[in-house]
Amino acid sequence: MAIYAPVTVYSIGHSNHQFNLLAELLQKHAIEVLVDIRSKPQSRWVPHFNRKTLETALPELGIEYRYLGKELGGLPIDPTLYKPNPQRKRKTDPPRVVDYDKIARQSWYQQAIDELLEVASHQRTAIMCSEENPQNCHRSQLVGRTLVKKGIEVLHIRKTGTLEPQSATITA
Secondary structure (H helix, E strand, O other), X not given: OOOOOOOEEEEEEXXXXXXXXXXXXXXXXXXXXXXXXXXXXXXXXXXXXXXXXXXXXXXHOOOEEEEOHHHHOXXXXXXXXXXXXXXXXXOOOOOEEEOHHHHHOXXXXXXXXXXXXXXXXXXXXXXXXXXXXXXXXXXXXXXXXXXXXXXXXXXXXXXXXXXXXXXXXXXX
């Protein structure tokens, strides 16, 4: 296993914020590369966070945009990467949920983690998904856990601009 420390990977969720807030938060924390880890990098509710828009807008701010959502996204297309929902109590609860442990064992996932860490070892890097609260997002439950196991510090940028360590969101 490669040693990447000391490396810090930041994370941010765009939520329904205006683009200017995301830009301010990234600039406040001197982020140089934003790695989009959304499985579906578009939204009809906040179209200013669509992949094509970010590919144009972020470089104008001096921030590089990269997309790794196919490999690091939280909604895989492979049905074997889902498991029965152990929390299902009502018919409205989803019958199946993503099996993050199974995803973490996939070679393509580990290769994408290595790619992320290669970037983060040279440039200040943040991963981005749509959920503002990292406790409710795969960037903490899947990617953050993986990074912590590799000895990487993970800091979540909250909408207030504060940094929340991975250890405060979920145990590795």
